[in-house]
Amino acid sequence: MKAGAGGAGCMSFRREAHVPKGGPDGGDGGSGGSVVLEADAAVSTLIDYRFKHHFKAQRGVHGKGSRMHGANGEDVVLKVPVGTVVRAYDDDTGQAGEMLADLVCDGQRFVVARGGRGGRGNTHFVTSTRRAPAFAELGEPGDELSVELEMKLLADAALVGVPSAGKSSMISRMSAAKPKIADYPFTTLVPNLGVATSGDDSFVIADVPGLIEGAHEGRGLGHEFLRHIERTALIVHVVDMTGGYEGRDPLEDYRIINEELKRYAAELDARPRIVVANKMDAVAQDEAMQESVRRLEEQVRADSIAAAEGDEFAPSPIDPKLYHVSALTGQGVDALKAAIATKVRHLREAARLEASDAESFEKVWELRRQSREDAFTVQREEDAFVVRGKRIERMVLQTDQDNEEAVTFLQHRFRRIGLDDALREAGARDGDEVVIAGLSFEYESGMADDDIYAELDL
Ligand SMILES: Nc1nc2c(ncn2[C@@H]2O[C@H](COP(=O)(O)OP(=O)(O)OP(=O)(O)O)[C@@H](O)[C@H]2O)c(=O)[nH]1
Ligand SMILES: [Mg+2]
Incomplete structure (x- = not known):
């Protein structure tokens, strides 16, 4: 990304008939154009930047006499998908470095390469002792840097759980997504996205590969996708109440997943969460499984209270209710969808309040840039x-x-x-x-x- 240089300020003195030497009248140079990234909800991939790598903004025009300012160079605005993370990129080492910006809402802008300021004309340098300054500033050079753009998944909700818990079955029940479903673990290798609707609400839900113990340190396939979950407002935790073919304990599965999320990133512990008891069709005939459901119900309620910091009446990020569902028969799926839709709506409203001046993001990045540059x-x-x-x-x-x-x-x-x-x-x-x-x-x-x-x- 190469921003335009500022135009030079002008050194000039007024010329008038009968006035041998008039006062200074050099105009300022125009500022150079910047290269700006703008998150746009209508853009869904970074494909535009796959083959075109160089972007350059115009330079500012030099100032002239008679206090004439040079024109500013035009900005180059590059549209990127919402969810784009911008990092400094070192061309020599091929390594991405410091995060420069995280474009999380539609319309959010980040000046990635700032145009140089125009030089000031000599009119600016008049002091009480120097009435005729014989110099002007040159234009500032524009920024020039390489950045890495990465698009991170931005679903409203993510289905997480152990392999074969029924996450893919669930997303195919809730949306038009048709992922592969099979009775062996790690069927899903890449995340699937689906759009679900419930009444007037719609939300984007992601089905991510199953997580196993040790996922936070890279075991299984989960690690690659935990970073996506990191950016998802709501976690929908799917628990296989049958314990799967390995005869696992559903409560143990539930704890393992929570532990993995927490160990991957501490803030995931307090991420809004809905817990789902899946495969309830198979539970009806089994006394031991029914007991598991009751125990999980209690555990979820206890976790919900604990997450509200012990206050039973405070809103907890964890829904105290355990949703009974069968992704196979469809039983309970509509109620679950409605619960997710409501929660997503509230979370979006809260996020909007936080970002109510999308500017505030820009200010934060701008301040960071300034202190870096000063x-x-x-x-x-x-x-x-x-x-x-x-x-x-x-x-x-x-x-x-x-x-x-x-x-x-x-x-x-x-x-x-x-x-x-x-x-x-x-x-x-x-x-x-x-x-x-x-x-x-x-x-x-x-x-x-x-x-x-x-x-x-x-
Ligand atoms: N009885 C019953 N079986 C289910 C239910 N939901 C899913 N299954 C079965 O469980 C198996 C695994 O389902 P998937 O949807 O592929 O599970 P997954 O969580 O996506 O698994 P991975 O992608 O491997 O992590 C399949 O054989 C499904 O048919 C359910 O509600 N009841
Ligand atoms: Mg799957």
């Missing part, structure tokens, strides 16, 4: 002190090094962002070499007293 480091390398930091390097690149006044202004900016102090702390002495953005400067302390630009902003 920071700089000073490192002693051989005989020089090397300074690294996005903002400070940009300041240097914005300065016409051949123009003495411009360089003096740069020194003012250095002081303002604390470079002098940082250099002194790092042990710099007068005359030492300081390298920023590939350019050499000489350290000189005690200049703060004669800062002729003290009254100006950065």
Whole structure:
């Protein structure tokens, strides 16, 4: 992603008849266009970015005399699916790094490569002692970086449970999805999505591969999919009441799954959850299975209270009711669907409140970016002190090094962002070499007293 550079500010003086030298009138450069990612519910895949990898926004136009500002470069807006995670990507190592943004709601935007600001024209540098500043700023370079886009599943609800619990049977009962169903474990190898409707509500439900003990550390197939569950608002835990052909204890299965979710990510422990007793058609004739249902019923109620932090009347993320269902006969499926739909509706409303200004997301990412960019480091390398930091390097690149006044202004900016102090702390002495953005400067302390630009902003 390559943003446009800002246009240069203009250094110019007004010319009028009979006025030998008018005041400064150099206009500002326009800002460069940014590359922006925008989550769009109408986009369902990242396929557009499979083959086209390079995106570049326009540069800003240079300022002109008579206070004429240059035009801004246009932004490039790339639409991505809701659920796209953006990470910095290192071209050299081929590794994805820090997460830059997580686009979770429709319309959410993230400026991935910011256009450079336009340089300011010389009108900005007038001070009480310098009425005719003979310099202007160059445009800022635009950001240039590589990112990795990953689309994570965003279903409203996910069916989880041990292999063969009947998750695929359930999704095929609830929606038009037709996954493979079979009486051996790990029939489902990739998640299936289905759209279920109940009354006026509809929700997206995912059927994920069965989880087994140790899934959180990569056993079985579950781990790959636990990261999807991580982003699902509601977990529908399907318990096989027959214990399956291995004759397992349904209560033990239930505990194992809960433990795996918790160990994968602690916050999954408090994720809203509905527990379903499946294969109830087979339970009717079996005394021992009926006993299991009663025990599970009690366990779910107890877990629900515990999840509400011991307060029986507080809303608990875990539905206290155990839903009796047969995915085979369809018994109880409509009631379950209605319960999921209601819960999903409430969760969406809560999420909407949280994100009510979708801006707030953008602000958070923006603040993170700023603090990342404002920071700089000073490192002693051989005989020089090397300074690294996005903002400070940009300041240097914005300065016409051949123009003495411009360089003096740069020194003012250095002081303002604390470079002098940082250099002194790092042990710099007068005359030492300081390298920023590939350019050499000489350290000189005690200049703060004669800062002729003290009254100006950065
Ligand atoms: N009797 C009975 N059998 C069921 C019921 N639901 C599912 N089954 C059977 O249980 C077996 C496993 O069902 P699936 O839906 O494939 O189970 P799954 O949870 O998706 O299994 P994995 O994909 O392997 O994790 C199949 O033989 C189904 O026919 C039910 O309500 N009653
Ligand atoms: Mg399955």
